[in-house]
Amino acid sequence: MLLLALDTATRVCSVALGDERTILAEYSLNNRRTHSQDLLPLIISLLESSGIHKNQLTGLAVNVGPGSFTGIRIGLATAKGFCQGLDIPAVGVIGLEALAGAAAFCPALICPVLDARRNQLYTALYRGGKDELQVLHPAAALTLPELLTVLNRYDEDIIFLGDALLSFSLKLSSALGKRYREPPVSLQQNRAALILQRGLEIWEKKGGLPPVALEPFYLRLPEAERRLRAKRRGGK
Amino acid sequence: MGQPLLILGLETSCDDTAAAVVQEGRTVLSSIVSSQDSFHLPFGGVVPEIASRCHLEVINAVLDAALKQAGVAFSDLGGVAVSYGPGLVGSLLVGVSVAKSLAYTLDLPLIAVNHLEGHIYANFLTGAAITFPLLSLIVSGGHTSLLYMEDHGQIKVLGKTRDDAAGEVYDKIARELGLGFPGGPVLDRLAGRGDATAFSFPRALMGEKGKLDFSFSGVKTAVLNCIRRETEKGRQINLADIAASFQEAVVEVLVGKALLAVRQKRTKQFLLAGGVAANSQLRKRLEQVLTREGVELVRPPVEYCTDNGAMVAAAGYYYLQRGRLAAWNLNAVPNLGFGPLKNK
Ligand SMILES: [Zn+2]
Numbered sequence: 001m002l003l004l005a006l007d008t009a010t011r012v013c014s015v016a017l018g019d020e021r022t023i024l025a026e027y028s029l030n031n032r033r034t035h036s037q038d039l040l041p042l043i044i045s046l047l048e049s050s051g052i053h054k055n056q057l058t059g060l061a062v063n064v065g066p067g068s069f070t071g072i073r074i075g076l077a078t079a080k081g082f083c084q085g086l087d088i089p090a091v092g093v094i095g096l097e098a099l100a101g102a103a104a105f106c107p108a109l110i111c112p113v114l115d116a117r118r119n120q121l122y123t124a125l126y127r128g129g130k131d132e133l134q135v136l137h138p139a140a141a142l143t144l145p146e147l148l149t150v151l152n153r154y155d156e157d158i159i160f161l162g163d164a165l166l167s168f169s170l171k172l173s174s175a176l177g178k179r180y181r182e183p184p185v186s187l188q189q190n191r192a193a194l195i196l197q198r199g200l201e202i203w204e205k206k207g208g209l210p211p212v213a214l215e216p217f218y219l220r221l222p223e224a225e226r227r228l229r230a231k232r233r234g235g236k
Numbered sequence: 237m238g239q240p241l242l243i244l245g246l247e248t249s250c251d252d253t254a255a256a257v258v259q260e261g262r263t264v265l266s267s268i269v270s271s272q273d274s275f276h277l278p279f280g281g282v283v284p285e286i287a288s289r290c291h292l293e294v295i296n297a298v299l300d301a302a303l304k305q306a307g308v309a310f311s312d313l314g315g316v317a318v319s320y321g322p323g324l325v326g327s328l329l330v331g332v333s334v335a336k337s338l339a340y341t342l343d344l345p346l347i348a349v350n351h352l353e354g355h356i357y358a359n360f361l362t363g364a365a366i367t368f369p370l371l372s373l374i375v376s377g378g379h380t381s382l383l384y385m386e387d388h389g390q391i392k393v394l395g396k397t398r399d400d401a402a403g404e405v406y407d408k409i410a411r412e413l414g415l416g417f418p419g420g421p422v423l424d425r426l427a428g429r430g431d432a433t434a435f436s437f438p439r440a441l442m443g444e445k446g447k448l449d450f451s452f453s454g455v456k457t458a459v460l461n462c463i464r465r466e467t468e469k470g471r472q473i474n475l476a477d478i479a480a481s482f483q484e485a486v487v488e489v490l491v492g493k494a495l496l497a498v499r500q501k502r503t504k505q506f507l508l509a510g511g512v513a514a515n516s517q518l519r520k521r522l523e524q525v526l527t528r529e530g531v532e533l534v535r536p537p538v539e540y541c542t543d544n545g546a547m548v549a550a551a552g553y554y555y556l557q558r559g560r561l562a563a564w565n566l567n568a569v570p571n572l573g574f575g576p577l578k579n580k
Contacts, residue, residue, distance in 0.1 A: 036329055037565045040336050044564060054341060069285065070326055073292050077333035080296050085310065085341030212296040222285035228278060 001058045001203065004043065004082075005196035008035040008075035009067025009095045010114060010163050015042045016192035017050055020200055025050040026193045035074045043078075057088055059208045061199025063190070064092035065217035066122035066139060067114055072216050080211040089208025091199045094217055095190060096124045096139050096162075098198040102187045103159045104128045109136070111151065113164035113172075114190075116141050121164050122219060123147055128159075141219050144168065148175055157181050161188050241314040243556070244302070244338075245549025248291045248331030249323025249351045250378065251282045255302035256545030257313070261553030264361055266305035267539070267546040270294045273418065280411050288326035295334050302545065310342050317347040317552025319354055320562070321572030323378070328568035336566055347552040348562035350572055351543075352379060353391065355509040357551035358536035358544070366534065370503045373494055375518070376510030376542075377403035377418070380450045380490075382497050383574075388554045391574040394497055395448025398441075402486055403512045405456045409482060412463055413475055423479050424515050430480030435462060437485040439492075448493050455485050483517055491521045498529050507534045514541040 007014040013035040014028040027042050047054055062079040065072040076092075083090045099112040107129030114122040121144065125137035137150050151158060159181045160172060165188055173180040182188070221229070240259045247254040256267040272290045276282050303309065318335035321328060332348075339346035356372045371394075372383045380397040400408075403420055410419020415426070437458045440451040459482045466473045498506065506526050512518060513535055526533045540547055555561075 034567060036333060037567045039333075040340060040564045044340065069288070070329065073288055073326070073330055074333050077292055077295065077330045078337045080292075081334035081337030082341055084296055084299060085338045210296075212300075216289070216292065218289075222283060222289065224279055224283040224286065 001200070002052065002056055003059055003061050003196055003199055003203070004057050005061040005192040005199055006039065006043070006075045006079055007063040007095070007190050007192045007195045008039055008071045009063045009065055010071065010190045012190045013038045013042065014190065014192035015039070015046050016196045017046055017052060018193070018196050023193050023196065024052070026191065028189075028191050030189070035071055039074060039078055054086060057086065059083070059088050059203065060090040061093055061195050061203075062090060062214070063095040063098065063195050064215065065095060066116070066141070066219040067095055069218060072218065076214060076216055080214055083211035083214070090211055090214050091202045091208050092214050092217070093195045093198045093202065094139060095195075096122065097126075097133065098194040099161050099190060100124070100126045100128070100133055101194050101198050102161060103183060104133055106159055108181065109154055109156050109158040111158050111160050113147075113160055113162040113168060115164040115167060116220075119143055121147060121168065125150060139217070139219060144171060151176065155179070159183060163189065241553065241556075242308060242312055243315045243317050243347070243549040243552045244313050245349075245545035245547070245552055246316070246318040246331045246335045247351070247354070247543050247545045247548045248295070248327050249319045249321070250327060250543060251276060251287045251290070252543040253291045253294050253298050254543060254545040255298045256549050257302055257306035257308055258361070258546050258549035258553065261550045262360055262363070264546045265308065266302045267544055268298050268301045268305065269544050270298050277417055280417050281407070282324070284324045284326050287324060288330060291327055291330040295330060313342065313344055315339075315345045315347050315552060315556050316342070317349050317548050317555070319351040319548050320348040320566060321351060321569035323351055323568075323570060325568050325570040328570060332566060332568045336564060340564065345556060346562045346564070346566065347555045347560070348566050349548050349551045349555060350574065351548075352381065353574070354547040354551045356383070356385070356507055357554070358509055358540040358547035359507045359534045360550045361540050361546055362534060362537060364534050366507070367504055369501070370505045370507055371494070371497050371501055372507040372509055373490065374510040375402045375490060375512035377401060377407060377420075379510065380452070382448050382493055384497070384501055389558055389560065393574060395450060395493060397450040397452060399451050399453040400456060402450070402452055402490065403510070405452045405486070406512065408456060409459050412460055413478065420512065421514070424483065424517065426476050427479040427483040427517065430474065430476030430478070432480040432484035434474065434477035435481035437462075437481055439485055439489050442489060442492055448497055450489065450493065452486065455482065487515075487517050487521050490518060491525050494522060495525050495529070498526065498531050503531065505532045505534055509536060509541070511542040514538045
C-alpha cells in the first residue's frame with residue numbers, strides 16, 4: 001500500500017511517500033512562503049526522485065487540521081483534486097494525533113501544542129507507551145491557563161511537541177518545573193512522515209474515503225460566525 | 237480535424253463555486269454553479285472565511301456534476317482552466333489548488349485565467365461573431381472597468397472605479413432598503429416601478445473631460461443619507477422611487493462613460509460583462525446609445541453574467557490557443573491586473 005502524505009496545516013510545507021514499512025521520501029520546507037506555490041512542485045519532485053509514477057499510488061493521507069485555516073484548505077483542496085483526478089481514496093489525519101506519534105513509544109503523557117493565535121493553543125493530551133495512543137483530552141483550542149488546569153490533573157512527566165513551543169516553552173516549563181519534557185527540535189515540528197504513519201494506521205482500520213468525504217478539522221468557527229452567535233446569545 | 241477541444245473551467249473567486257465544460261471556447265456542454273447566498277445572508281455580505289469553507293465543501297460534487305451534465309469523463313478533456321485572480325484570496329486558493337492537482341494527475345495543460353477577462357469571454361458563449369478591436373464594460377459586485385481589447389490577451393484598461401464597484405453599491409443600498417442579500421436584481425425590479433426623477437443623486441466624475449474612471453461612493457452616501465433623512469422625518473419612504481432614482485444615477489454614469497470610450501476608440505462592437513450586465517435598465521440604455529453611434533452591443537446570456545465556470549473555460553480556450561499556460565507553482569493573485577501571466 002503506497003500512500004502520499006501532505007501536511008500544510010502549519011508553517012511547514014511537507015510531503016512524504018511510503019508504505020507500512022518504509023518512508024521512501026520526504027520533503028519539508030519551512031520558508032514562510034505560501035504553501036500553494038510549493039506544495040504541488042514538491043509532490044512532483046518527490047514522486048520523480050523516488051521513481052514512483054502517480055498511477056502507482058494507493059491513496060493519499062492529508063493533515064486536516066487543526067492549524068492555519070488557509071494552510072488546511074490548500075492541503076485539502078490539493079488532496080481533493082489529486083484523488084478525484086486519479087480516482088483514489090484518501091484519509092484525513094488530525095494533525096495533533098500525527099504529531100504525538102513522534103513520541104508515542106514513550107510511556108509518558110504527550111501534549112502536542114500548535115500556535116492558534118489569539119492567545120490560544122491547539123492542543124490535546126495523550127498517553128503513550130501502548131500500541132495505541134490513549135486520548136486523555138481531545139483536540140481543542142485552549143488558553144495557557146486552561147491547558148495547565150488540564151495538565152495539573154496528572155503528576156507525570158509531559159512531553160511537549162509542536163510549533164507553539166517557539167513562543168510557549170518558557171511559560172510551560174516554568175509552570176510545570178521538572179515535569180516539562182521537550183524532545184530535540186527535529187521531533188518537534190509537523191512533518192508529512194508523521195501524517196503518513198498515522199494515515200496508514202487509520203487506513204488499516206477503516207480504509208480510505210472518496211475525496212468528497214474528506215473534511216477539514218478547523219476546531220474554530222469563522223470569526224464572523226462566532227460574533228454573530230455571541231450577539232444572538234446576548235439576546236439582541 | 238481531431239476531436240473538438242473540451243476545456244474544464246473552474247471558478248471560485250468570490251462566493252460561487254462553479255465548474256463547466258466548454259467545447260472549442262464557444263459551446264457550453266455543462267455549467268454548474270453552487271451558490272453560497274444562504275450562508276452569507278445572516279451577515280448581509282460575503283464573509284471571506286465562510287466563502288472559502290463553502291468552496292472546499294462542495295468542490296468535488298460541483299466537478300462531478302459538471303462532468304455528468306456534459307456527459308464526458310476526465311479523459312475527454314483537453315485542459316483545465318481556473319480563475320486565479322482578482323478575487324478573495326482564500327476563495328481563489330481552493331479553485332487554484334484543485335485545478336493544479338487535477339491538471340497534474342490528468343496530464344492536462346493548466347490554464348490560469350484572469351477572472352475579469354473571464355467575464356468578457358462570457359460574450360463568446362452567445363454564438364455572436366466577435367471582432368477585434370472591441371470595447372468592454374465589466375460591471376459587477378467587485379469591479380467596474382472599461383477596457384479596450386485589441387486582440388485576445390491584449391487588454392488596455394481605459395477606466396476603472398476609484399472606490400466602490402457599481403454592483404457593491406447596489407448590494408449595499410438594497411440591504412439598507414431591506415431587500416435582502418444579494419439585493420441587486422431585486423433593486424432592479426423595484427426601480428422599474430418607481431419615478432427616476434423623484435430624487436436627484438450625484439453623477440460623479442462626469443464633469444472630468446475625457447476621463448473614463450468611475451466613482452460610486454458619492455452616490456452611495458447620498459442615497460443612504462436620503463433614506464436616513466426620510467426615516468427621521470417619519471415619512472413613508474417610497475422604496476421604488478429611491479431605487480429608480482439611484483439606478484438612474486448609476487446607469488447614466490455607466491452609459492455616459494461608455495459613450496465617451498466609443499467616441500475615442502471607434503470600435504465596431506461593445507461587450508457588456510459582469511453581474512450587473514443582467515441589469516435591465518443598463519442593457520436598454522446602453523443599447524439605445526450605442527445603436528445611435530452605429531456600434532453593436534453584445535451581452536452575455538443572463539445565466540453567464542454572474543460568476544460561472546463556462547466563461548473561465550471559454551477564456552481558457554483562447555489562452556491555450558496562444559500557448560499561455562501556467563506552471564505548477566501557480567498561486568492565487570487577489571489583486572491581479574491585466575498583463576502577462578503573474579505568478580508571485
Ligand atoms: Zn466576477
